[in-house]
Amino acid sequence: MNILADIISATVLFAIPLLLVALGGMFSERSGIINIALDGIMIIGALLGCHTLKWLDPAVTAGNLGSQVAVMIAILVAGVAGIALSLLLAFSAINLRADQTIGGTALNMFAPAFSIVLTWAILGQGQTTMTLPTWVRIVQNNFGKEASGTFGDMLVFKSLYATHFLCIILFAAAVILLYKTKFGLRLRACGEHPQAADSVGINVYKMRYAGVMISGFLGGIGGMSFVFAVGGFQSEVAGYGFLALAVMIFGNWKPWSILGAAFFFSFFRVIGNYASSIPFMPKLSNVEGVTTYLWPSIPYVVTVILLILTSKRSRAPKAEGIPYDKGQR
Amino acid sequence: MKKSIISILAAVISIVAGLVLGLVVVMATGSDAAISWSCFTAMLTSGFSSMAKLAKVLYQAAPLIMTGLSVGFAFKTGLFNIGAPGQYLMGAFVALVGAIQFQLSWPICIIAAMIAGALWGALPGLAKAYFNVNEVITSIMLNWIGLFIVNISLMNMPKMLPPHWVPSPIKDRTASLKYANPDGIIPKMGMDEFFGSPYINISIIIAILFAVVIYIILNRTTFGYELKACGHNRESARYAGINAKRNIILSMCIAGALSGVGGALYYLSGEADYNILKVLQANGFNGIPVALLATSNPLGIIFSALFISYIQVGGEAMQPHFATEVIDIIVSVIIYLAAFTLLTKGLLSKVIKFNDGKDANAEPKPAEKNTGKENGK
Structure with a gap:
């Protein structure tokens, strides 16, 4: 039973970064900008979030600052850091009409390198691993209860972080923003037919900036939640930004489908991680490297297969990736 | 010919900008400016320092x-x-x-x-x-x-x-x-x-x-x-x-x-x-x-x-003072700038056109217009 609780809570835990980052990608692409820089945005968010946590650590352990308040500050820093990096993409893609994929690739290369250099500078030469303070996780004590070890207890408190609650709020906000507001309608128009949007007085550049910045915010927070999920930060997010893009494509650029896709992918990732302790998985004990290399490849293989299988019904925003030129109507 | 000169110039500009940012990063993250500077110059000269x-x-x-x-x-x-x-x-x-x-x-x-x-x-x-x-x-x-x-x-x-x-x-x-x-x-x-x-x-x-x-x-x-x-x-x-x-x-x-x-x-x-x-x-x-x-x-x-x-x-040559990833930062800046080479190229061709505008005769002009249109897209 315990392994079932483990699998469910881990699936939720890893679905959160995928969901947040994929929603970010959705806002960007719905506005017409391909944001391949999400991987780099996650790294920058995680980097600054982790350093914020480290910086707040003395205050929290001394009892001057509530632990979850500190976590919320770190999450906010991560989101703002993500916005900062996304602005670089927005500038090159919107103002300079540069190739969006190449600009994003540059940022993806910049983020981990910058992260390593900065971490060296702060922690000392050769130090690249950042660990999380123990007070980050929400435990029974936060609610004034004792750990009981029951199934429900294991399920809820095995790995509970502030991002769990934040994710629900952000998802609801994203759905409402995209479908129930004027802003969302305008954003979608810019991704489908920017010329038409412009002709009715919508500022395409502004909307696209907004789309990319929302994706930066969600991407940065997603990076932080990834760190919560794996328990530490080593200047990389294991290609999660790209997996999130695949989740977004698989979710057909729609929030509810993305929610399903995120859980689906996360489930495969968790199966990959727990494969060696799941009874019905083959053991392959005479093969070396199964747990380090074979099972972790499952989510990537599933991604490729699913992308191919679902490509027929996939419908991308029509104007994504095409720079908008005001003079060309 | 002129087109390739402009391409080379655009590349050189990207490289210089990348190196400048690399220098800024090294200076900002290093503890001692003198060490940072010597590391940076070592990085720039190391490749030619010996046959090996x-x-x-x-x-x-x-x-x-x-x-x-x-x-x-x-x-x-x-x-x-x-x-x-x-x-x-x-x-x-x-x-x-x-x-x-x-x-x-x-x-x-x-x-x-x-x-x-x-x-x-x-x-x-x-x-x-x-x-x-x-x-x-x-x-x-x-x-x-x-x-x-x-x-x-x-x-x-x-x-x-x-x-x-x-x-x-x-x-x-x-x-x-x-x-x-x-x-x-x-x-x-x-x-x-x-x-x-x-x-x-x-x-x-x-x-x-x-x-x-x-x-x-x-x-x-x-x-x-x-x-x-x-x-x-x-x-x-x-x-x-x-x-x-x-x-x-x-x-x-x-x-x-x-x-x-x-x-x-x-x-x-x-x-x-x-x-x-x-x-x-x-x-x-x-x-x-x-x-x-x-x-x-x-x-x-x-x-x-x-x-x-x-x-x-x-x-x-920058180790052990700096992570070799400084190079990745420089390279990423170069890619970022290369992503909008079209813009830098457009600016450059304007400057160059302005310089040799006098001795250019009527014939090359339509060709230039064509490339201009391509760049505009």
Whole structure:
């Protein structure tokens, strides 16, 4: 039973970064900008979030600052850091009409390198691993209860972080923003037919900036939640930004489908991680490297297969990736 | 002629901007400005400081030329081959397996690597042509899948690891070709004595030959013309009777083959063993800046690869004060700026036009207008 609780809570835990980052990608692409820089945005968010946590650590352990308040500050820093990096993409893609994929690739290369250099500078030469303070996780004590070890207890408190609650709020906000507001309608128009949007007085550049910045915010927070999920930060997010893009494509650029896709992918990732302790998985004990290399490849293989299988019904925003030129109507 | 001068100028501007930002980062993160400055100058001069260092620059440039050609060739045909690291890795793997497991000689290993890279490159090409799946996402996934396949295979091939050849406990890398199969090492032709470094071999010459061949294919053959036509506008190419699907797959195959050869050139030197780590090789990714700096011109790629290799060798001189990733920061700035070379080029051509406006006669002007329109898009 315990392994079932483990699998469910881990699936939720890893679905959160995928969901947040994929929603970010959705806002960007719905506005017409391909944001391949999400991987780099996650790294920058995680980097600054982790350093914020480290910086707040003395205050929290001394009892001057509530632990979850500190976590919320770190999450906010991560989101703002993500916005900062996304602005670089927005500038090159919107103002300079540069190739969006190449600009994003540059940022993806910049983020981990910058992260390593900065971490060296702060922690000392050769130090690249950042660990999380123990007070980050929400435990029974936060609610004034004792750990009981029951199934429900294991399920809820095995790995509970502030991002769990934040994710629900952000998802609801994203759905409402995209479908129930004027802003969302305008954003979608810019991704489908920017010329038409412009002709009715919508500022395409502004909307696209907004789309990319929302994706930066969600991407940065997603990076932080990834760190919560794996328990530490080593200047990389294991290609999660790209997996999130695949989740977004698989979710057909729609929030509810993305929610399903995120859980689906996360489930495969968790199966990959727990494969060696799941009874019905083959053991392959005479093969070396199964747990380090074979099972972790499952989510990537599933991604490729699913992308191919679902490509027929996939419908991308029509104007994504095409720079908008005001003079060309 | 003028067009190529502008391209070179744009590349130089990107490089200078990248280096300046690198300097800022080094100055900002270093504890002592004097040390930071000396590290930075060491990075800039290290490549020419001795014949041995120069040999290393040339040795590392060879795989970069190949991956640069791979990315550049795909760019010319309208595809973004971010799968170069995976294809490079597959080439390296097959070359090493050929050399160590099957004791083949180096030319056969290189050809095997070429085929392996081509097959790995064909996968995203097939997905793109028949299912219209974005090649960028599939390529990135295939990079990781390739890494997992290669690592798990090597871990389970005892003949590939050092203990099989020399008494050694090391099991996290492939056996050195010096012990396993000297025939598998790319010949040095006496260059090692001339440079005083074991790194140098004829791989740089092989890579330059490939660059020339690709240049000829792209610019002097019907096949290359068709590929470029597909890159410019797929619909109109199809209207002109060009088989777009076939061309997507073929150009991804060729791009993959080039990366595969790159992996073989690097690992068949006898000086590099493949480390079984959960990290993708930087040589594959660095094909992207190499191609962008040269605006995908195969002959320009030779020089941009030499440059990237030069600052990478320089990056080693910055240790232990700074992480070598400072170089990645510089390179990323170069890519970022190269992404909007169109803009810098537009500005440059305005400046240059202004300078020689007097002696220009009426004839070249329409041509300039044309390029201006292309840039505007």
